[in-house]
Structure formats: structure tokens, C-alpha cells
Amino acid sequence: xxxxxxHLLVAQVRSQTQYRFSFTLELVFSTVLTLLDVATVFVLFTxxxxxxxxxxxxxxxxxGICALGFPLADFAxxxxxxxxxxxxxxxxxxxxxxxxxxxxxxxxxDLSARxxxxxxxxxxxxxxxxVVAPIAWSxxxxxxxxxxxxxxxxxxxxxxxxxxxxxxxxxxxxxxxxAFTYGGRDFASYxxxxxxxxFRRVFAYALGFAFVAYLPALALLGRSDPLGVPDWxxxxxxxxxxxxxxxxxxxxxxxxxxxxSTGS
Amino acid sequence: xxxxxxxxxxxxxVWRKLGRLRRExxxxxxxxxxxxxVAEGELLGYIGPNGAGKSTTLKMMTGVLTxxxxxxxxxxxxxxxQRTRLARRIGVVFGQRSQLWWDLPLTESxxxxxxxxxxxxxxxxxxxxxxxxxxxxxxFLDTPVRxxxxxxxxxxxxxxxxxxxxxxxFLDEPTIGLDVLxxxxxxxxxxxxxxxGDTTIVLTTHDLADIEKLCRRLVVIxxxxxxxxxxVEQLHxxxxxxxxxxxxxxxxxxxxxxxxxxxxxxxxADGLRVTLSLDGxxxxxxxxxxxxxxxxxxxxxxEPEIEDVVARLYTGR
Numbered sequence: 001x002x003x004x005x006x007h008l009l010v011a012q013v014r015s016q017t018q019y020r021f022s023f024t025l026e027l028v029f030s031t032v033l034t035l036l037d038v039a040t041v042f043v044l045f046t047x048x049x050x051x052x053x054x055x056x057x058x059x060x061x062x063x064g065i066c067a068l069g070f071p072l073a074d075f076a077x078x079x080x081x082x083x084x085x086x087x088x089x090x091x092x093x094x095x096x097x098x099x100x101x102x103x104x105x106x107x108x109x110d111l112s113a114r115x116x117x118x119x120x121x122x123x124x125x126x127x128x129x130x131v132v133a134p135i136a137w138s139x140x141x142x143x144x145x146x147x148x149x150x151x152x153x154x155x156x157x158x159x160x161x162x163x164x165x166x167x168x169x170x171x172x173x174x175x176x177x178x179a180f181t182y183g184g185r186d187f188a189s190y191x192x193x194x195x196x197x198x199f200r201r202v203f204a205y206a207l208g209f210a211f212v213a214y215l216p217a218l219a220l221l222g223r224s225d226p227l228g229v230p231d232w233x234x235x236x237x238x239x240x241x242x243x244x245x246x247x248x249x250x251x252x253x254x255x256x257x258x259x260x261s262t263g264s
Numbered sequence: 265x266x267x268x269x270x271x272x273x274x275x276x277x278v279w280r281k282l283g284r285l286r287r288e289x290x291x292x293x294x295x296x297x298x299x300x301x302v303a304e305g306e307l308l309g310y311i312g313p314n315g316a317g318k319s320t321t322l323k324m325m326t327g328v329l330t331x332x333x334x335x336x337x338x339x340x341x342x343x344x345x346q347r348t349r350l351a352r353r354i355g356v357v358f359g360q361r362s363q364l365w366w367d368l369p370l371t372e373s374x375x376x377x378x379x380x381x382x383x384x385x386x387x388x389x390x391x392x393x394x395x396x397x398x399x400x401x402x403x404f405l406d407t408p409v410r411x412x413x414x415x416x417x418x419x420x421x422x423x424x425x426x427x428x429x430x431x432x433x434f435l436d437e438p439t440i441g442l443d444v445l446x447x448x449x450x451x452x453x454x455x456x457x458x459x460x461g462d463t464t465i466v467l468t469t470h471d472l473a474d475i476e477k478l479c480r481r482l483v484v485i486x487x488x489x490x491x492x493x494x495x496v497e498q499l500h501x502x503x504x505x506x507x508x509x510x511x512x513x514x515x516x517x518x519x520x521x522x523x524x525x526x527x528x529x530x531x532x533a534d535g536l537r538v539t540l541s542l543d544g545x546x547x548x549x550x551x552x553x554x555x556x557x558x559x560x561x562x563x564x565x566x567e568p569e570i571e572d573v574v575a576r577l578y579t580g581r
Contacts, residue, residue, distance in 0.1 A: 007379040015367035094363050096328045098380055099351035257330045257344065260276060261323055 004100055008108035026114045034121045037189075038063065052193035057133040058221055059191060064129030065213035066189040069152025071118035077157045079110035081177060084167035090262035102256055103161070122149075136222030144235065148216040151241040152188070155212050158244035159184055161252055168255035180207075188212035193226055211240040266432060266464050267302035267325060272334035274320050274488075294320040296488030297334065304431075307458040307465040309479030311472070313578045317488040318468040319358075322434050325466070326356050339431055352381060355425030358436045362417070363424050364409045370420055371405045374427060381428035388427055395423040398453050415446030422453060432464045433457070439471050451477050472570045484577055491577060496570060503576060505568030506541040509550050513538065514559040521557065526550045 041063055045056045054062075083106060086092040095102050095109075126149060135141060163177035170176075184207070187195070192204045192214045204210035210229070218225055219234035274295040280288045295317040302308050312318050323329040324336055327343035327350050336343055339353045356363070364373040378388045396402055399419040404412055412420060418438060425433060435454075439447045455478055457463055469475065475482055475496065482499055484492040492499055499505075508529065516535030522528070525545025531538050540550060547565045554560060 004380045004382065007376055011365055011368060011372065011376050014372075015365065090361065093323070093328050093358060093361055096347065097326060097351055097356050097363065099348045100380060101348070259329070261320075261328055 005104050005108040008100075008105060009111055012109050012111055013113055027117045030114075030118050031121060034067070034118065034125070037067070038125060052191035053226055054191045054193070055134075057129075058217065058223075060129045061133035061135070061220065062191060062213040062217045063189045064126040064133075065148050065152050065217060066185055067129075068119070068122035068126040068149040069212065070156050070185045071115065071122045072149065072153035073156035073160060075112075075115040075119050076153070077107055077160045078115060078181075079112055080106055080161050080164040081174070081181075082106070082110050083164045084171050084174060087167050087259065088171050088262075092259055093261055096256075096259070103252060133217075133221065135220050140235070141220050141222075144216055144219055147238050148213070148220070151216070151237040152212045154241035155208070155237070155244050156181070156185065158241070158248035161248040162244075165248070165252050165255040168258050168260075184209050184212075188214065190214075208240050208244060211237045265301045266304045267300065267338050267466070269298055269300045269321075269325070269336045270334055272298045272300075272321065272324060272336050273332050274317070274324060274329060275332040293488050295324070295331075298485070298488070298490055300483065300490070300493070302464060302466065304464055305458075305461045306481060307454070307479055308467065309475040309482045310466060310468045310485065311470070311475065311482065311574065312468075312485035316485045318485060319436055320488075321485070322356075322436050322466065322468060326354060326434055327351065352428060353431050355428070355430035355433045356436075357418075357421045357425045357434070357438050360437070360440070362409065363421060364417070366410045367408055369406045369408055370401070370412070373409060373420075373424065377424055377427050383428050387429065391427050391429060392423070395426060398456065399423060399449065415442050415449070418442060418446065418450060419453075422450065426457075426463075430463065432466065435465065435467045435469075437469055438467065439469060439474055447471070447473075454478055472574060476570055484574070486578065499570070499573055500568050503573045505573050506543065507547060507568055508566040509540045509542065509547055509554075510564045510566060511538050511540070511554055511558070511560055512536060512562040514561050517558065523550060523553050523557075 041056070041059060044051055045059075049055070051059050080103070083092075086095065086106070092102075095105050098105060130145065135145075159180050163173075163180045166173040166177060184203070187203045188209045192200060192210045195204065204214070215225070215229065215234045216237045219231075224231055225234070272295055273293065276292045276294055278290045278292050280290060282288050294315075298317075298321055300321075310318055310321070320329065324331050325338050325343060327347035330344045338350060341350045341353070343350050363377075364370070365376060368376070374388075374392060377383075378385070396405075399422060401419060401423060404416050404420075407416075409417065409420065422438070438454075439450055442450065451474060454465060454467070458465055458478070467474065467479065480495055482492065482494065482496055483490055484499070492502065494502075509526070512533075513536050517528075517531050517538045523540065523545075526540045526542050529539045529541045540554075542550060551560075551563060554563075
């Protein structure tokens with residue numbers, strides 16, 4: 001017997017098949033948006049030769065890691081943001097009454113096939129970035145080329161889950177959550193050096209967004225961090241991502257225990 | 265004991281807005297020290313006014329809500345930490361919430377549930393067959409759930425809750441909003457399920473006919489506390505519910521007439537109809553006395569109404 005989650009997922013896809021037109025529309029829109037994101041980088045480099053001390057190819061590599069990692073996370077766990085709908089309506093009761101992991105069900109029941117399209121776009125951008133960027137190829141770099149976007153995906157996934165979990169206490173937390181998910185992606189797509197002061201310290205180091213694309217990109221490019229982060233830390237993204245995922249899981253557990261349901 | 269709670273308690277923190285930034289923190293106790301034991305195979309009616317804590321108790325028993333204090337064990341498991349194991353052993357119907365997939369035909373919801381609960385196909389088929397015939401599901405098995413009538417949906421929910429062969433079935437207001445026929449279908453089905461003795465049933469309801477038709481044991485909860493736990497008869501005895509004799513007369517009831525062991529509750533229809541409530545005397549004795557003092561045309565004996573008792577319970581807070 002296949003996994004019950006798989007069956008939940010198939011049921012979800014079947015329920016969605018009625019909405020084919022919006023599927024196509026969504027794909028068109030997301031392609032346009034992705035292209036605009038990439039175009040932004042090109043526009044920046046028509047004005048300036050470098051961004052935070054990095055050349056076009058180098059920044060493009062950071063954009064590429066995020067461009068693949070973020071949609072991967074969004075595809076796999078992005079729909080966790082729908083948690084607040086479940087919490088508000090008390091629908092989360094039904095989730096807790098089934099003999100399956102609550103998070104697993106939520107992800108399987110709301111998985112949106114549309115988001116798969118963006119993963120493909122992201123993959124294209126990443127491959128182009130690998131060709132364009134002046135990468136210092138080595139066996140370790142080859143491994144990191146594969147692990148970097150995956151770690152980014154795990155890290156963003158943790159942010160998605162963590163930010164959504166806030167809804168157990170604060171239902172109107174949607175915009176707050178977006179600040180960390182979409183805001184985090186935008187932060188991570190650029191070299192940490194372009195940001196300053198407190199903002200950099202909080203987002204890059206306290207929240208760890210420097211580990212998403214900036215530091216692994218430095219490792220791939222064979223450059224040291226001009227801000228003085230030790231070289232070995234550039235290789236630590238997978239560990240940081242796993243740590244973030246562990247924290248998010250703990251936070252999620254606490255959230256579920258605080259679920260209040262609604263009146264009968 | 266298949267269900268056991270001791271000093272079970274649930275507090276909710278409510279924040280009240282006082283000003284732009286000032287909030288007042290208030291703790292509302294929804295369930296306040298409930299001790300309850302339910303034996304295997306029992307059918308327990310759990311009633312109380314709105315906001316008394318019925319649903320909250322059920323949600324703590326099913327692993328949806330974490331208790332603030334006290335103990336709860338169902339099927340020997342602690343609901344929240346052992347939620348997924350417990351979920352296989354219990355079935356839940358919340359009248360206002362669906363366990364079914366809104367956009368899918370009913371049969372597909374059922375087969376999905378088979379995968380979710382990992383039920384062997386033969387068991388699943390046998391249980392489904394039984395529910396199909398007892399609950400008359402065949403007419404709407406291929407209809408998407410969102411198009412079912414409330415009565416149809418409730419029958420479907422009952423089936424969905426039983427397909428994995430749960431040892432305990434929790435029902436939160438299963439007859440709410442149903443028409444008379446659907447109510448009867450649901451009650452009849454629950455009665456039969458109870459008669460087989462394999463399934464323990466806990467039922468909350470506002471419809472006291474559910475209780476009278478189904479439950480031997482009744483637990484009344486108010487303000488989060490158990491105010492009665494016993495049989496329906498014990499409830500009547502405790503609150504001195506009285507049987508009544510209503511007599512239609514050929515001549516008007518003489519003013520001031522009294523009978524031993526009964527008291528006059530109402531005189532209506534220009535004195536031609538009198539309602540006596542029995543305090544000690546039997547209906548037979550009262551009728552015999554009546555026949556001696558007034559010309560009787562017609563008689564009826566009214567059993568005490570559980571509604572009255574419960575209304576008194578709720579208002580006598």
C-alpha cells in the first residue's frame with residue numbers, strides 16, 4: 001500500500017483539476033515574474049559594474065541559488081501558510097483527528113502543482129548561472145553545487161514552517177510571515193555586503209540568511225568573505241539548514257499544543 | 265475503563281482590548297475539574313448549555329486540545345502525546361465539521377480514509393457494506409460531498425468515522441439541524457451500534473430526545489463542572505420531576521378542591537380541564553379519587569419531560 005500521504009496528495013490534485021484555466025494563467029504569470037527578477041539584476045549592472053564588491057556573474061550565482069532553492073521550498077512546504085485558514089475555521093481539528101502527522105497532512109492536502117512550474121524556471125536560471133559565474137571548480141565545489149540550492153530549499157522551508165506556525169497564536173500573521181519568507185529570499189539573493197548595520201546583522205547572521213546563497217556562492221567562487229566570516233563557515237550551509245529545520249519542527253510542535261480550536 | 269479523566273481542566277487566555285495598546289488578560293476556564301469514567305460498551309450522553317465545556321472536553325479526549333491540568337486517558341493512551349495511535353482507535357463526528365473531502369465523490373472519500381487509516385481492504389469493505397445498508401447511502405455514493413444534504417452528509421460522516429473499526433465513537437451534536445427522518449435514521453443507527461456492544465459511544469447533544477431514546481447514563485455539565493452523573497431516572501428523582509394527570513371534566517372544577525398525594529397545577533378551559541401533579545400518590549389512586557368527586561370525560565397521564573428537568577438545571581445555576 002502506498003503512503004497515505006501520497007493518496008492525500010492525489011486527492012488534492014484531483015480536486016484541483018477543475019481549475020485548469022487558472023493553472024495555465026498562473027504559469028504564464030510566474031514565468032513573467034521570474035524573468036523580471038532576473039532582469040532586475042541585469043538592470044543593476046547596466047548602472048554599476050559591481051554590486052557590493054561582486055561582479056555580474058558572481059551576483060548571478062547568488063540569485064541562481066535562491067531562484068532554485070526558494071521555489072523548491074515553496075513547492076514542497078509553501079502551502080503551510082494556509083495553516084491560518086485551518087486555524088481560523090477550526091478545520092485543523094479534522095487534521096488532528098487523523099492518524100497522520102499534522103504537518104505532513106497539511107502539506108499533502110494543499111500541495112499546489114502550479115508551483116512545480118517555478119521550480120523548472122529556477123533550475124534553468126541556476127544552470128545558466130553556473131555557466132556564467134567564474135566558479136573555482138574542485139570536487140568539493142561540485143558537491144556544493146548540488147547541495148547549495150537544496151540547503152537553501154531546506155532553509156527556506158524552515159522559514160516557511162516557522163513563520164506559518166505563528167498563526168497558532170496570532171491568526172492575522174500573514175504579512176509578518178511574508179516579511180521573513182519573501183523578504184528573506186530578496187535579502188539572500190544579493191551579496192550580504194550591500195546591506196548595512198543592524199539590518200545586516202539581524203538578517204544575515206542572527207536569522208542566518210547569509211548561509212542561503214551568499215556564503216556558499218563565495219565558496220564556489222573561491223573568494224573569501226570581505227566582511228571577515230571565516231572561510232570554513234562558507235561550507236556550512238547544509239548544517240545551518242538542518243539546524244533551522246530542527247528549530248522549525250520544535251516550534252511547530254509547540255504551536256500544535258497551543259492550538260485552541262474554535263467553539264463547537 | 266476505556267475513558268478516564270481526573271480533575272481535567274482547560275483554561276483559555278482571552279485578551280480584551282482596552283485602548284490602543286493596553287490589553288487586559290483574562291483566563292476563562294472552559295472545563296473545570298471534570299472526573300469521568302466510561303466503561304467499555306457504554307453509551308454516554310453528555311449534555312450542557314452552550315459554552316458549558318462539552319466540546320472542549322471531547323476535544324481533550326480526542327487529542328485536539330492539550331489539557332491545562334488534570335489527566336485524561338482514552339483506550340489506555342494519553343490523547344495529545346499519543347495522538348496518532350489514538351486516532352486509529354477512535355472515531356469522531358463533529359456535527360459542524362466535516363472529515364470528508366469536499367470536492368470528491370463520497371466513495372473516493374471513503375477509499376481515501378482506508379489509506380489514511382491503513383485498513384485491510386476486506387475489513388473496510390465489510391464495514392462499508394454494513395453502513396451502506398443501515399444508513400441508506402447508495403443513492404448518493406457518487407455525489408461530491410459539497411452537494412449532499414445535511415442529513416446525507418451526517419450519515420456519510422458516521423460511516424467515515426466507523427470505517428476503521430474504532431473502539432470509541434465520539435459524537436458532537438450529530439443530530440444538529442437534521443430533519444425528523446434523518447434524526448431517526450441517525451438515532452436508530454446509533455442504537456444498533458450500541459446494541460452490538462463493541463463500540464463505546466460518547467454523545468453530546470442539545471436534542472434531549474436523543475438522550476431519551478439512546479442513553480442510559482447521562483452526564484450534565486455546566487460552567488465546566490459535572491452537575492449530574494447518573495441515569496435519566498436518577499436525574500428525574502434528584503430534581504423531583506413529577507408525573508402528571510390531565511383530566512377533562514363534564515362540569516367545572518370546584519374551586520379549592522384538593523386531593524391527597526397530588527396538587528393542582530393548572531385549571532384551564534373554564535374549569536373543564538385540570539392538570540394535577542403527583543406528589544406521592546400513584547396515577548391510579550389519583551384517578552380513582554377524581555372519579556369519585558368529579559364527572560370525568562377523558563384522562564391522560566404525562567411522563568416527566570427531561571426538557572423541564574434540564575431547563576431547571578440550567579437556570580438554577
